Amino acid sequence: MVQGSLQKSFSVDINHTDPNQWKQANSNIMVKALLLLLFLYAVNGLSVEKICAKSGEMVALQCPSQKPNVIWSLPHNKNQSDLLITDGTLVLLRASEEQQGHYSCSHSAFNKTFDLRVYTTLTGDCENVTQYRTLCFSEYTCTLDCPVTNTPPKTSPDLTSKGVTWQQDGRILSEDDKYYFPSVQETDRGVYICVRSFLYGNQVYNTSFTVTLELEPEETIKNEGIISPHPNQVFFVDLGSPLVINCTALIFSDFHEIYWKMYDFSINSSASSRVHVSNSNEILDDGEKSTVSLIFKEVSKEDLSTVFTCKLESTSQHPVCVNITLALKERPSYAAMTSTAVVIPVVMVIFVLIYIKYKIHITLFLRDTFGCHIRASDKRSYDAFVMYYMSEQGPGLSEDDRRTLQSVLEDKFGYSLCLFDRDVLPGKAIADAVLECVEQSHAVILTPSSPDLTFESALLSAIHKALVERQTRLVFIKNKPTEKTEAIVQSETLQMLTDMGNCVTWEGSLALSSFFWKELRYHLPPVKEPHRIPLLPQ
Structure with missing residues (x-):
């Protein structure tokens, strides 16, 4: 009865209500209903944030406020191992498919729900959530930032950050938080993986992110950046x-x-x-x-x-x-500098002393082995002209000794010799022939001999003048002095030739390995191909 009257009264009121008043009442009811839904949405945690994590990696679920008295609600009948709550953040140290589901955190001022999905192979459902895109411009600087999404807070006392590692195609590129390109090239385009590592206990746990570098041409947009x-x-x-x-x-x-x-x-x-x-x-x-x-x-x-x-x-x-x-510049070691300053001069002195003592052997070795010598490029025909002077300290070289000297130099060592009695034809004035021989030879060998083979003092003076003008080498062979030899004063011309030339002492018949032949070859010019050219026509 009461109900009926209420219904009748209500129906009468509606029927007699003005249409505008009815619309306004209806609008008020809808607004109140919407506010009620929003209130329920906030209070009961109807907002759900989707979180995607790779199996075996760390993932952190962060509430809007990092407070220690946050209450977490976990999925029922799920594996709750490898869980850590630090600063109000729930950390799954190694996410697994068994831990998928809804996680909720609540506090007096908020309530939030997370939908955790753990994947082994990335699918389209999580691909957009886990992929990060960076747009760079060709030929300009570019920096890739490693995301911090769903990672533990830096202030966490339980977890220690071990840094970031950038990788591409299995290669480690950098261990900085940011990966920097001073000038991006087309070859830099592609997918980069950054891995954030955290230490908890004695274990290191990782969270990886995929960052895709995309390029646009330089002229499209100008990219700002630090170039130095x-x-x-x-x-x-x-x-x-x-x-x-x-x-x-x-x-x-x-x-x-x-x-x-x-x-x-x-x-x-x-x-x-x-x-x-x-x-x-x-x-x-x-x-x-x-x-x-x-x-x-x-x-x-x-x-x-x-x-x-x-x-x-x-x-x-x-x-x-x-x-x-x-950073400080590296200072040079004064001890090393001092040692070097001492060692180098000592080594140089040692080398000089060794060269002085063994210069003949060294010179002949280099000349014979490597051809290290300087040879004049003039048109002289002979390596040496052998001429004789009267020895004032003995009988001079015998005929056998002269033949030995000639054959060894020509046959053993390959010198081209000019011999007066062989290469100068009769009929020419002796002085002219001798001077012509001197001019056609690179060196002159003065050999002690008997008086019948020697030249007059005047001719020796002319030879001395020619040697000076032509800068011809002179090798002066002298006898080995004996106990019976008295000190005899040489003529002025012969003394000038002795002072001008390099003296070599003849000690009799000698083996090819004797020092006499080494010293003689040292003072003579390097040998050339043997040949004999007569100075006078037939």
Whole structure:
């Protein structure tokens, strides 16, 4: 009865209600219903975030606020091993397919749900979630950032970051947080893997990300970036010395800023500071080249342990940072320098002494083995002219000794000799013939002999003059003095020839290995192909 009346009354009210009032009431009901749904959505955790993780890798589920009193709800009947809660973040050290499902975190101010999916082979459902794309422009700088999505917070006391490793096709490229390209080329296009490693206990756990580098032509969009210095570049310095390091960037946007900082604080431009900065700009056709100089009045010891960062911020791209450090120049070892300064002169003196003592042997070895000699390129016909002088210290060389001297030089050593009694035809004046022999020979060998084979003093004077003018070598063979030999004064002309030439002592019939032949060959010019050309026509 009550119900019926209520229904009747209600129906009458609706039927008699103005149409505009009905529309307004209906709109109010819909707004209230929507607000109620949003309230239930927030309170009951209806928002679900999809998380994809590779099997065997670490994944971290982070609540909106990292508070220790966060309450986590895990999937029922799931493997709950290898789980860690640190700073309100739930960390699965090695995700497995058994751990898939909905994870919820709740606090007095929030409630969030994660849909964890663990894959072994990447499929289309997770591909868009795990792939990261970086667009770079040909011939410009580019930096690949390793994502931090679903990784433990840096402030976690339980996990220690072990750094980042960049890989491509199984090759390790870098171990820096960012992978830097000073000038991107077409060959750099492709897929890069960055792996973040964390230490927990005695185990290292990894989280990998796939970063795809895509290229666009240079003329499409101008890419801003720092062109110098290079990332992690080390500048070698001397303590107390001034230093200027320029950070140069290409900029194509209207709103930008480039500056140096250390310890997360910008370095000021006050010239009174020991370390300050100075700015300069160069206008280009389609942008500008901006340079900020880091100036040290004098480098201190504390600068060697400081990381200086050049940072470029602009509205057209993400910030770009380049870190540099200072290091002491390597000082040369004074002990090594002192040793070198002592050893080198000693070695040189030893070599000089060895050469002085064995110069004849060394010269003949080089001449015979390697052909190391300098031979005049004139048109002289003979290697040496053998002529005789009257010995004042003995009988001179016998006929057998003269034949031995001639045959050894010609037959054994290959010299081309000019012999007066063989190569000069009769009928020519003796003086003219002798002088012509001297002119046609590279050397003259004066041999002691009996008086009937020697030349007059006047002719010897003419020979001396010819030798001086033609710069012809003179080898003076003398007898070995004996105990019975008295000191005899030589003639003035013979003394001049003796002083001019190189003296070799004849000690009788000698073997080919004797020092006499080595010394004689040393003073004679290098041998040439034997030949004999008569000075006078038949």
